Amino acid sequence: MVAHAEHVPHRSGLAAFIARWTLTTNHKEIGSMYLWFAFTMFFIGGALAMGIRLELFMPGIQLIDPGFYNQFVTMHGLIMVFGAVMPAFVGLANWQIPLMIGAPDMALPRLNNFSFWILPFAFTMLLSSFFMDGGAPNFGWTFYAPLSTTYGPDSTDFFIFGVHMMGISSVLGAINIMVTIFNLRAPGMKLMEMPLFVWTWLITAFLLITAMPVLAGVVTMMLTDRHFGTSFFSADGGGDPLIFQHVFWFFGHPEVYIMILPGFGIASEIIPTFARKKLFGYNSMVYATASIAFLSYIVWGHHMFAVGMPLWVEMTFMICTMFIAVPTGVKVFNWTATMWRGAMTFETPMLFAIAFVVLFTIGGFSGLMLAIVPADFQYHDTYFVVAHFHYTLYPGAIFGTMAAVYYWLPKWSGHMYDERLGKIHFWTATIAVNLTFFPMHFSGLAGMPRRIVDYSLQFADFNMLSSIGAGLLGLTQLFFLYIVIKTIRGGKPATDKVWESAEGLEWTIPSPAPLHTFETPPAWPITDAREDQAARV
Amino acid sequence: MREGVTEMSQRIHTIHTVSLWICIVIGIIVFGAMAYTIYAHRRSKHPEPADFHEHLGVEIIWTIIPVLILAGLAVPAAKTLIDIEDNSNASMTVLITGSQWKWHYQYLDADIDYYSNLATPTTQINSCLIDLFCDLPDEQGIAKPLRESNENYLLEVDKPLVLPANRKVRFLMTSNDVIHSWWVPDFAVKQDALPGFINEAWANVPEPGTYRGQCTELCGKDHAYMPVVVDVRPEAEFDQWVEDQRIAKELASGQAVADREKTWSLAELMEIGEGVYSTHCATCHQPNGEGQGTTYPALDGSEIATGPIPVHIDRVMNGKEATEMQAWAPQLSDRDLAAVVTYERNAWGNTTQDVVQPRTIFENR
Numbered sequence: 001m002v003a004h005a006e007h008v009p010h011r012s013g014l015a016a017f018i019a020r021w022t023l024t025t026n027h028k029e030i031g032s033m034y035l036w037f038a039f040t041m042f043f044i045g046g047a048l049a050m051g052i053r054l055e056l057f058m059p060g061i062q063l064i065d066p067g068f069y070n071q072f073v074t075m076h077g078l079i080m081v082f083g084a085v086m087p088a089f090v091g092l093a094n095w096q097i098p099l100m101i102g103a104p105d106m107a108l109p110r111l112n113n114f115s116f117w118i119l120p121f122a123f124t125m126l127l128s129s130f131f132m133d134g135g136a137p138n139f140g141w142t143f144y145a146p147l148s149t150t151y152g153p154d155s156t157d158f159f160i161f162g163v164h165m166m167g168i169s170s171v172l173g174a175i176n177i178m179v180t181i182f183n184l185r186a187p188g189m190k191l192m193e194m195p196l197f198v199w200t201w202l203i204t205a206f207l208l209i210t211a212m213p214v215l216a217g218v219v220t221m222m223l224t225d226r227h228f229g230t231s232f233f234s235a236d237g238g239g240d241p242l243i244f245q246h247v248f249w250f251f252g253h254p255e256v257y258i259m260i261l262p263g264f265g266i267a268s269e270i271i272p273t274f275a276r277k278k279l280f281g282y283n284s285m286v287y288a289t290a291s292i293a294f295l296s297y298i299v300w301g302h303h304m305f306a307v308g309m310p311l312w313v314e315m316t317f318m319i320c321t322m323f324i325a326v327p328t329g330v331k332v333f334n335w336t337a338t339m340w341r342g343a344m345t346f347e348t349p350m351l352f353a354i355a356f357v358v359l360f361t362i363g364g365f366s367g368l369m370l371a372i373v374p375a376d377f378q379y380h381d382t383y384f385v386v387a388h389f390h391y392t393l394y395p396g397a398i399f400g401t402m403a404a405v406y407y408w409l410p411k412w413s414g415h416m417y418d419e420r421l422g423k424i425h426f427w428t429a430t431i432a433v434n435l436t437f438f439p440m441h442f443s444g445l446a447g448m449p450r451r452i453v454d455y456s457l458q459f460a461d462f463n464m465l466s467s468i469g470a471g472l473l474g475l476t477q478l479f480f481l482y483i484v485i486k487t488i489r490g491g492k493p494a495t496d497k498v499w500e501s502a503e504g505l506e507w508t509i510p511s512p513a514p515l516h517t518f519e520t521p522p523a524w525p526i527t528d529a530r531e532d533q534a535a536r537v
Numbered sequence: 538m539r540e541g542v543t544e545m546s547q548r549i550h551t552i553h554t555v556s557l558w559i560c561i562v563i564g565i566i567v568f569g570a571m572a573y574t575i576y577a578h579r580r581s582k583h584p585e586p587a588d589f590h591e592h593l594g595v596e597i598i599w600t601i602i603p604v605l606i607l608a609g610l611a612v613p614a615a616k617t618l619i620d621i622e623d624n625s626n627a628s629m630t631v632l633i634t635g636s637q638w639k640w641h642y643q644y645l646d647a648d649i650d651y652y653s654n655l656a657t658p659t660t661q662i663n664s665c666l667i668d669l670f671c672d673l674p675d676e677q678g679i680a681k682p683l684r685e686s687n688e689n690y691l692l693e694v695d696k697p698l699v700l701p702a703n704r705k706v707r708f709l710m711t712s713n714d715v716i717h718s719w720w721v722p723d724f725a726v727k728q729d730a731l732p733g734f735i736n737e738a739w740a741n742v743p744e745p746g747t748y749r750g751q752c753t754e755l756c757g758k759d760h761a762y763m764p765v766v767v768d769v770r771p772e773a774e775f776d777q778w779v780e781d782q783r784i785a786k787e788l789a790s791g792q793a794v795a796d797r798e799k800t801w802s803l804a805e806l807m808e809i810g811e812g813v814y815s816t817h818c819a820t821c822h823q824p825n826g827e828g829q830g831t832t833y834p835a836l837d838g839s840e841i842a843t844g845p846i847p848v849h850i851d852r853v854m855n856g857k858e859a860t861e862m863q864a865w866a867p868q869l870s871d872r873d874l875a876a877v878v879t880y881e882r883n884a885w886g887n888t889t890q891d892v893v894q895p896r897t898i899f900e901n902r
Contacts, residue, residue, distance in 0.1 A: 059691075060684055061663050067758040067829065134832050140755045146732060147715040147757060150859045153832065235733020241716060242731065276580070278590040306718060306753075307729045308710075308736035311622045315615055322607045326600060333599045336571050341587040343580040354575070358568060365560035372610065374617040375553045377727045378538055378546075381718060381753040445538045447722045449753040452761035454662060456691045457684070 022117065025109035026515060027094045028412070030116050034091030035405075037119055039481070041083030042398075044127070046474055048076040053436075053470035056463050059455055069453040070138035071130070077141025078159075081259065082166045083123050085397045089262040090115075090173050092404050093201050095412065097177060099506035099513065100195045102186030102522040107179040115172040122165035129155035140451060142252070145233035145244040149225045156226065160219045167212040174208035177201055186505065186524040192286065193525070195504050196279065199286050200265030203293045204258050210297075211254035218247040242307055249300035257296045260360075260392060261289060263400030264331060267353045269504075270407050271335055274350035275342030276501045281334040288327035288334075295324050305373050306380045314373050321371035325364065332361050347499075348422030352403035355395055355430050363391030366441065381451075384444025390437045399429075402480065409487055410494035414512030417487040425483060429476040435469030539722045542744045546725035548617050556610055563606075624737045627707035631698065635710070635717030635730040635752065637861050638759035638820075642698045645709075649782045652868055655762045656693040659819065662762075692749040697766035701775035705741045714863070718754035721765055729754055742769045757861060759820055789870075796872040797896040803883065806892060810880025813873045818881075821861065826885040833861075837885040846882075846891055850901055853878055866902060871895040 024030060051072050055064045064072060094112065098105055106112045129136040134153035137143065148156060181202050185194070194202075221244075224230040231237020233244045264285075272279045279285065301309060301317035309317075335357050344350070366388040370376050379385060410416050443462040448455055455463065494511040508526060509517045540550045577583060634641040643650035661684045684690050700706055710719055710730040720727040724740040742748075752763035770778060815824060821833040828835035836842045841849050853874060856864035865874060875895040882889045 060661070065829075066761065067832070070755070070758065070760070073755075134830060138757075144716055144755070147755065151715055151757065151861065235731075240734070242734070275578075275586065277586040277588070280590050280592075281596055282590070284596050306727050307731070308734075311619065314618060314622075318614065318618075319611060322611055325607060326603050329603045330596070330600060332567060333596075336567065336574065337592075337595070338590075339571065339574045339578065341574070341583065341589075342578050343584050343586040344575065344578055345580050346575075354571070358571065361564070361567065365564060368560065368607075369553070369556050372552060372556055372614045374545075374549045374614055374621060374725075375538075375556065377621070378549055378553065378722060378725055380727055381720075447539060447750070449720070449751050449761075451755040452751070454691060454761045457688065 023113070025105070025113050027098050027106045027109065027112065028513060028515060030106075030112050031091045031094030031096075032412070033116055034087050034094055034119075037116070038084050038086075038088035038091060038401075039484075041079050041087070041123065042477070043481075045076050045079035045084055046477060048072045048079065049470060050474050052076060053467040055453060056455070057467040058464070059457055059460055061454055064453070066453045067135065067138060070140075070451070071136040073451055074137045074140050074143075075127075075130070078126065078137070079123070080393075081141060081255070082163075083119075085259045085393065085401075086166075086170060087119060088401045089201075089204070089259075089397075090170075090177075092197075092262065092266075092401065092408075093173075093177055096404075096408065096506060097180060097198055097201060098184070099411075099509065099517060100198050100504055101181065101184060101189060102505045102518045102524065103180060103184035104516065104518050106176050107184055108176045111172055112176055115169045115176065118165050118169040122162045122169065125158050125165070126162040129153075129158045132158070142248060143222075144248075145222065145225070145241050149222050149233055152226070157223070160223050163219045164216055167216045170208050171212050174205040174212075177205045178209075181205075186518075186521050188524040192283070195265075196268035196282070196285055196289075197262065197265035200261040200268075200289050203289050204261045207254045207258050207261070207293055207296065211251045211258065214247060214251040215255075218244065218251065221247070242304075245304050245307060246300070249303045250297075252303065253300040254293075254296045256389075256392075257292060259397045260400075261293065263356065263360075263396050264289060266400045266404045266407075267335060267356050270349045270353040270403055271338050271357075273407075273499050273502045274347060274353075275339045275344050277338060277342040279334070280337035280340075281330070284330055285334055288330045291327045292324060295320060295327075299324065302371055302376075305376045318371055318373045322368065324371075325368050328364055332357060332364075347406075347419060348417070348426055349403045349407035351423065351426045352399050352406065355426070356399045356403060359391055359395030359399070359430075359433065363388055363396060366391065379444065381449055382444035383440040383448045383450055386450050387437050387440035387444055390440070394433050394437065395430075399433075402429075405484065407499075408506070409484065410498045411506060411509075411511050411513055413488045413491075414494055415487050415489075415491035416494050416498075417483055417491065421479075421483050421486075425476060425480050428479070429473065432469050432473035432476055436466050436473050437469070439463075439465040439469075541723040541725055542746070542748070543724050543740055543742055545617070545621055545740075546723060548620075549725045552610075552614055552617060555613075559606060559610065624707055624739050626705060627739055628704045629701075630707045630709060631700075632709045632711070633698075633719055633730065634713055635719065635756070635763075636713035636863060637715065637757050638752070638763040640698075640717075640719070640752075640763070640765060641713075644779075647779050647782070648786070649779065651696050653694045653696050653698065653766070654816065655691070655764055656695045657687065657689075657691050657762075659815070659824075661687060661690065689749065691762065692751070692764045692766065694764055694766045697747070697768040699768045699770060699775065699778050700740075700742065701772045702742055702745045702769050703772060705739055708738045708740070710736045710738065714861075715756045716754050717752050717756045717763070719750070719765055720753045721748050721750035721767055723748045723750075724767075727753060742767075745769045745771050745774075762820075793871060793895075793899075796870070797899050799895075801872075801875070801892065801894060803879065803890070803892045806876040806879040807883060809873065810876035810878075811884070813869065813877040814880050814884070817865070817869070818877065826881070826887075836881050837887060842881045843887055843889055846878075846893060847901075849882065850874075850878055850893065850898065853881075854898070854901060871898040871902075874898045 055069060132155045136155055137159045139148040221232040225232055231239040233239050233241050268279055299317060299321045302321045305314060370379050406422055439462040443459045448459045496510050497507045505522055538550055538553045540547055630645040632643040632645055640653045710728050712730040712732040717730040719730060726738045726740050728736050728738040746769055748767045750765040822828050822836050826837035841852055854866040856862045872895045875893045875898045878893045882891045
């Protein structure tokens with residue numbers, strides 16, 4: 001996005017372009033690449049979702065046969081989780097963390113390049129499985145054994161290798177972020193003075209380096225079960241298919257928070273700016289984030305209430321899970337209190353941030369209901385669960401990312417986005433998200449299992465509504481792409497501060513952000529003499 | 538959520554309703570506060586922002602109140618859970634075995650066991666892009682997709698699980714291949730069926746009637762086509778049904794002996810075989826025998842279906858290890874197995890003229 005080219009060696013045309021982007025170690029360029037990569041994957045995963053919703057538009061099999069449908073469901077989940085949401089957050093971290101803590105770059109720039117460039121290869125490998133004999137992975141993004149081991153298609157091995165590569169990328173990225181935050185803060189910036197986006201990412205990075213190796217472990221166990229004669233997950237050889245689920249969800253639940261904590265950070269940056277009032281309860285926000293992260297390690301069993309666990313285990317997981325509502329509630333109350341008696345204006349980032357808080361809270365409510373074991377016997381593996389996690393992920397992770405893009409894009413590109421188009425995007429996306437996912441609560445409660453290609457007639461109306469909503473949602477995101485490209489190519493020049501009462505080091509540098517910033521550390525705390533700082537850049 | 542018919546499903550429904558209303562009330566308070574502040578504290582109405590950003594008292598209050606609400610929810614939930622997990626004192630036990638993509642029911646207290654398959658015909662499931670262009674006339678000759686006149690579309694089976702009313706029935710669940718999950722919403726029983734392990738659940742249904750559910754754990758291609766139907770009958774009728782099954786079984790074994798003694802013609806077996814094939818085989822190998830890629834190989838012109846007969850019989854009877862090709866010997870009668878093998882060897886482009894007799898199958902068992 002930044003059109004500076006002073007470091008390019010003397011090559012010409014395409015070679016120079018390729019060399020610049022493959023060899024760059026600049027956090028802004030790598031951040032942009034992460035974001036574009038995530039955006040691409042978002043559209044591929046979205047296209048798969050469109051296929052799913054088209055097939056589910058009416059009962060009966062119209063377009064996609066059942067085996068192929070399972071491949072769609074699986075790849076939609078894998079791509080959205082590992083290809084869209086996670087890289088988008090890493091991209092935002094790459095761009096923003098150095099700018100927000102006054103660092104010249106990430107601490108380990110070459111590693112940064114490496115962790116990005118693993119991803120296109122990992123996903124090319126994963127996506128190529130669509131064209132293989134036997135088709136793409138078809139066992140759901142949770143790839144439960146033995147469906148994925150004994151009964152998996154041949155392409156499962158490509159999937160395993162791809163997951164390993166993504167895992168390496170995430171762990172390296174997380175290490176880089178931790179090292180940067182611990183070592184490169186502006187002199188004098190205490191941990192408890194860091195912007196909340198940085199805090200939430202620090203905690204996310206800890207989750208990543210602990211959770212991703214567990215995922216690597218579980219896919220390795222799959223690999224040896226498939227090819228090297230072990231029986232981790234097969235009762236025939238003394239194993240247990242439930243071991244798979246325990247190991248997978250020990251990764252899987254922290255993963256859920258990996259996909260939401262940075263969103264919390266984004267909302268905590270944006271709401272104070274547009275309320276023109278400091279964030280309410282900074283300390284409790286940090287502690288709440290940390291306790292959510294801690295709790296995420298001891299609640300994995302709530303994904304498995306129907307597998308036949310002992311009574312006391314179910315009780316323990318139920319109570320731990322319900323506890324998550326407490327710190328999450330604190331956050332929602334804090335955001336509300338931040339808005340309270342402020343002087344609010346509602347530019348697009350603020351609208352997305354408020355929608356994030358409201359709709360994520362709805363996802364939190366259904367999460368609380370799901371935690372109650374007896375009721376979960378009725379909700380488990382139905383569309384109620386699908387509604388729940390899409391409410392946390394779409395208005396959560398994805399609206400969070402969109403809020404961040406509208407908020408920081410003027411800083412990155414030097415141009416203001418078109419406010420009118422931004423608002424149109426917001427309202428259509430919000431209506432479409434609710435139209436898509438709210439009816440899923442009802443189809444789930446009425447008894448529709450998830451991951452079915454065809455359903456009985458009683459669910460037809462809800463599904464048709466969801467499909468119409470999904471189509472609209474797909475269109476709004478194409479519109480978002482248009483807005484982003486339009487903003488990058490031109491528009492009203494952005495001021496350095498961009499937003500009237502934005503606070504933080506990233507607003508002390510010029511817009512668009514030059515390729516190199518904070519080559520000498522900025523003063524902290526920020527003084528009013530912003531001209532001094534600008535001069536130093 | 539469905540209230541259901543058992544005491545447990547109704548208790549769960551109450552918990553669901555209470556927790557839903559708690560969420561709604563909290564939602565109204567929180568979203569109400571947000572709506573108010575969005576309306577009242579916008580810059581045009583409230584130009585000077587206040588300058589508070591901490592209040593320990595408020596923060597403690599809004600930490601403690603949720604804890605109390607959660608405790609209030611957890612206690613009744615825990616009590617119900619303890620009762621759900623009490624599997625003792627059942628008057629009868631049914632072993633439920635999932636396999637791709639059907640349920641097998643075995644009454645451990647009586648000598649009864651059978652498979653339960655989806656009964657919705659594929660003609661209703663498969664359709665062209667838009668139903669309007671491929672309408673089929675129904676019995677009255679009115680053009681209308683058959684599916685729409687079938688209120689139990691995808692929720693009907695050939696042989697439902699028959700249970701007595703007012704008796705505590707224990708279910709043992711297991712699986713032959715991948716993980717399945719047996720769910721009847723009206724009983725609030727959802728339990729995973731794991732290969733190699735046995736899970737327990739129970740139900741005591743007060744009302745006779747037909748209750749429908751589905752498999753709820755992704756179990757492969759036809760996960761959507763694995764319904765659960767339970768036919769609950771008054772106790773006396775249930776006992777009569779058990780007796781009928783016993784008699785039917787004796788008759789069937791007599792029939793099997795007769796089938797073995799008879800020498801069947803190619804035409805007879807082809808006719809039976811076509812029906813067996815379309816019920817059990819066509820979902821993977823396709824009605825035209827062309828299969829689907831290498832996962833579900835073509836039978837038309839295939840090595841096995843045109844090669845040595847014993848190999849073909851072995852594959853159909855015993856299946857292929859670690860694939861979705863299962864062993865059909867325990868599921869089908871000698872006559873049906875003989876018919877389907879004969880059919881596969883003589884249908885489509887296959888013209889072996891081989892006739893496999895039921896007695897050959899019997900000798901291979």
